[in-house]
Amino acid sequence: MIAKLIPALVALLALSSTASAQLENADPMRGESAAMVCAACHGADGNSAIPNYPNLAGQHADYIYEQLQFYKSGERANAIMLGQAAGLDEQTMADLAAYYATLESEIGETPEELLATGRAIYMGGIAEKGVPACVSCHGPGGMGIPSTGYPRLSGQKTQYTIEQLQLYRSGERSGYGQAEVMNDIASNLTDEEMQAVANYVRGLYPADVAAQ
Numbered sequence: 756m757i758a759k760l761i762p763a764l765v766a767l768l769a770l771s772s773t774a775s776a777q778l779e780n781a782d783p784m785r786g787e788s789a790a791m792v793c794a795a796c797h798g799a800d801g802n803s804a805i806p807n808y809p810n811l812a813g814q815h816a817d818y819i820y821e822q823l824q825f826y827k828s829g830e831r832a833n834a835i836m837l838g839q840a841a842g843l844d845e846q847t848m849a850d851l852a853a854y855y856a857t858l859e860s861e862i863g864e865t866p867e868e869l870l871a872t873g874r875a876i877y878m879g880g881i882a883e884k885g886v887p888a889c890v891s892c893h894g895p896g897g898m899g900i901p902s903t904g905y906p907r908l909s910g911q912k913t914q915y916t917i918e919q920l921q922l923y924r925s926g927e928r929s930g931y932g933q934a935e936v937m938n939d940i941a942s943n944l945t946d947e948e949m950q951a952v953a954n955y956v957r958g959l960y961p962a963d964v965a966a967q
């Protein structure tokens with residue numbers, strides 16, 4: 756685990772220094788105009804109306820910026836987003852990222868019957884399979900950690916989260932940045948476990964846990 760994390764960490768440090776230079780000069784107002792073309796799929800307020808299309812509202816700017824680069828290079832393989840990112844220069848990516856980070860994410864609801872299982876996986880992992888607790892990187896309120904590449908999960912669309920976990924497990928989402936961290940984790944999750952944890956984060960309020 757540690758040995759696997761070291762190269763990821765080195766890659767992360769290299770990436771974050773270029774990312775921060777672009778993001779320092781990012782302009783959310785320019786980002787807002789550039790985001791007009793994104794609204795059809797990601798929602799006018801950054802909250803998508805389509806179950807397997809992600810919310811971008813409230814996501815960390817550095818994570819959005821990096822993922823746009825991975826789509827453009829084809830390292831994160833997705834035909835729709837390759838088409839969207841192909842024409843974006845780095846400054847526009849940074850502007851878009853800064854804009855979406857300022858928007859407020861809509862949080863959904865976790866169905867009662869999945870709450871206990873979802874929370875147990877998120878907060879404690881699955882010890883017998885060596886699945887680490889999601890909370891250790893994605894945070895107690897699902898807010899991730901800015902500047903580490905650990906994305907926000909709080910409020911994310913359930914169907915999108917399930918599909919991404921499946922793509923990590925099958926290896927279709929792999930081979931760039933820190934994706935390997937999630938390839939290892941998802942390879943030990945069943946469909947039922949993915950469903951429970953995805954429903955849990957959909958209803959996870961950042962302030963909830965702090966108040967508990």
Ligand code: HEC
Nearest residue numbers: 790792793795796807808809819822823833835836839851
């Ligand atoms: C035609 C629909 C469509 C349009 C338009 C679109 N996207 Fe996407 N976007 C998607 C889909 C579908 C995914 C999930 C793809 C995958 O599985 O990797 C996605 C994923 C993303 C992600 C990754 C989110 C995450 O949590 O990892 C980012 C960032 C993103 N889009 C930004 C944008 C931006 C910025 C624009 C406008 C320049 C845009 N998208 C336009 C459909 C679209």
Ligand code: HEC
Nearest residue numbers: 887888889891892904905906916919932933934936937952
């Ligand atoms: C060691 C840190 C770490 C742990 C533990 C961890 N993650 Fe992640 N997670 C990451 C990183 C790093 C990424 C971004 C990888 C990439 O760029 O594709 C990520 C990405 C994700 C994504 C994709 C988000 C998006 O917007 O596309 C999902 C979903 C996810 N993690 C769910 C989980 C779940 C569920 C668990 C617990 C079972 C978990 N993670 C545990 C580090 C971690």
